[in-house]
Amino acid sequence: xxxxxxxxxxxxxxxxxxxxxxxxxxxxxxxxxxxxxxxxxxxxxxxxxxxxxxxxxxxxxxxxxxxxxxxxxxxxxxxxxxxxxxxxxxxxxxxxxxxxxxxxxxxxxxxxxxxxxxxxxxxxxxxxxxxxxxxxxxxxxxxxxxxxxxxxxxxxxxxxxxxxxxxxxxxxxxxxxxxxxxxxxxxxxxxxxxxxxxxxxxxxxxxxxxxxxxxxxxxxxxxxxxxxxxxxxxxxxxxxxxxxxxxxxxxxxxxxxxxxxxxxxxxxxxxxxxxxxxxxxxxxxxxxxxxxxxxxxxxxxxxxxxxxxxxxxx
Amino acid sequence: xxxxxxxxxxxxxxxxxxxxxxxxxxxxxxxxxxxxxxxxxxxxxxxxxxxxxxxxxxxxxxxxxxxxxxxxxxxxxxxxxxxxxxxxxxxxxxxxxxxxxxxxxxxxxxxxxxxxxxxxxxxxxxxxxxxxxxxxxxxxxxxxxxxxxxxxxxxxxxxxxxxxxxxxxxx
Numbered sequence: 001x002x003x004x005x006x007x008x009x010x011x012x013x014x015x016x017x018x019x020x021x022x023x024x025x026x027x028x029x030x031x032x033x034x035x036x037x038x039x040x041x042x043x044x045x046x047x048x049x050x051x052x053x054x055x056x057x058x059x060x061x062x063x064x065x066x067x068x069x070x071x072x073x074x075x076x077x078x079x080x081x082x083x084x085x086x087x088x089x090x091x092x093x094x095x096x097x098x099x100x101x102x103x104x105x106x107x108x109x110x111x112x113x114x115x116x117x118x119x120x121x122x123x124x125x126x127x128x129x130x131x132x133x134x135x136x137x138x139x140x141x142x143x144x145x146x147x148x149x150x151x152x153x154x155x156x157x158x159x160x161x162x163x164x165x166x167x168x169x170x171x172x173x174x175x176x177x178x179x180x181x182x183x184x185x186x187x188x189x190x191x192x193x194x195x196x197x198x199x200x201x202x203x204x205x206x207x208x209x210x211x212x213x214x215x216x217x218x219x220x221x222x223x224x225x226x227x228x229x230x231x232x233x234x235x236x237x238x239x240x241x242x243x244x245x246x247x248x249x250x251x252x253x254x255x256x257x258x259x260x261x262x263x264x265x266x267x268x269x270x271x272x273x274x275x276x277x278x279x280x281x282x283x284x285x286x287x288x289x290x291x292x293x294x295x296x297x298x299x300x301x302x303x304x305x306x307x308x309x310x311x312x313x314x
Numbered sequence: 315x316x317x318x319x320x321x322x323x324x325x326x327x328x329x330x331x332x333x334x335x336x337x338x339x340x341x342x343x344x345x346x347x348x349x350x351x352x353x354x355x356x357x358x359x360x361x362x363x364x365x366x367x368x369x370x371x372x373x374x375x376x377x378x379x380x381x382x383x384x385x386x387x388x389x390x391x392x393x394x395x396x397x398x399x400x401x402x403x404x405x406x407x408x409x410x411x412x413x414x415x416x417x418x419x420x421x422x423x424x425x426x427x428x429x430x431x432x433x434x435x436x437x438x439x440x441x442x443x444x445x446x447x448x449x450x451x452x453x454x455x456x457x458x459x460x461x462x463x464x465x466x467x468x469x470x471x472x473x474x475x476x477x478x479x480x481x482x483x484x485x
Contacts, residue, residue: 004432016424024417031413044351048402264364309483
């Protein structure tokens with residue numbers, strides 16, 4: 001290794017961030033016990049804490065994820081940095097500027113948008129370079145070129161697929177937190193609650209019994225843009241043995257957004273308290289996770305195949 | 315980069331002129347309830363809590379906002395009633411400072427250690443070059459190690475054979 005600014009260096013700093021995230025999560029989850037033992041006061045360390053501490057570290061990880069592939073091994077010279085960083089940084093800035101009119105504000109969402117575009121650009125550049133390098137031996141259509149490129153070096157391109165999954169996941173988290181919509185109100189039979197493009201109409205509230213729990217269920221007709229899309233059941237279960245209430249959320253899932261419907265309870269006047277949330281891009285969180293798993297399997301499969309073939313070789 | 319400048323300026327102008335569209339407006343009630351944990355057994359963040367205790371606390375927050383009370387006063391009143399346990403994130407004072415400072419301090423320490431290790435590797439390589447170590451034509455050293463040349467040759471041979479075997483298997 002010849003310089004700190006190199007791909008090896010970015011790997012090391014990336015690993016530091018992974019360890020930092022693990023440490024912050026470990027400390028946060030164990031701290032209430034520690035604090036109570038020392039101070040005698042009961043405290044909580046919950047989602048608001050992790051959002052404040054883990055988000056900046058995760059964003060730094062996202063930015064380094066983008067920087068890693070564009071740094072060369074051993075030493076990244078100024079010309080290499082300029083050549084590899086200008087386009088991703090430019091596209092990141094464009095994404096940032098495009099996001100502003102949509103009302104995206106705050107440092108974290110904006111850094112996330114910049115980082116997502118930056119990393120995407122570096123991944124596309126890496127694939128484009130690989131395809132370009134194989135042009136003399138590979139003349140098929142683009143999808144087959146990409147497939148063959150990945151097959152030739154599964155470890156490297158599997159890694160880039162993991163990066164792509166990470167970007168998708170970050171976009172999902174960003175969308176569902178920044179653009180979340182919320183509506184709540186008491187509904188009588190036949191009354192409707194509007195949230196974004198959806199209208200929820202209460203069709204009735206039923207009481208029932210289920211093994212060790214009594215169940216109160218709100219039946220809601222869901223319409224999107226005036227078109228009926230389904231009937232959902234939001235319930236509140238009360239477990240008699242443990243004397244614990246449990247909310248069972250009704251979920252209407254689409255690729256673009258998830259609609260959560262919660263029954264808060266039945267009021268004295270007979271109306272049902274309904275809470276509804278639209279969480280956009282939640283599917284991205286799932287897809288991102290699956291893409292990351294796929295990339296990891298792909299990257300690991302190369303070494304596994306080599307080992308298998310080595311064993312089989314005479 | 316200069317050829318992109320007009321496009322960037324145009325986008326910047328559009329961004330500044332366009333009104334904010336569809337992101338979540340800052341709701342003062344949500345700002346408070348998203349930082350509070352329901353003290354009953356449900357353990358939900360108050361903004362999404364639907365239990366009776368949670369609803370009563372939400373009403374307290376809403377009434378406080380309507381009465382023009384500050385965020386600090388509303389949270390302070392809730393904490394006085396239910397205890398520190400309702401804060402989703404502990405107050406950054408006294409012993410609890412540790413949980414706020416330690417993750418970032420550990421990250422900085424990790425970076426410092428990584429930086430120190432990398433600098434050592436780089437300077438060790440430079441020292442080897444300065445001492446007349448066998449440098450390859452591309453300016454890199456074959457193996458940064460303290461082993462004897464024979465040991466290096468052996469390990470290099472093993473590595474070359476391994477890579478050749480992988481290449482053959484890839485074909």
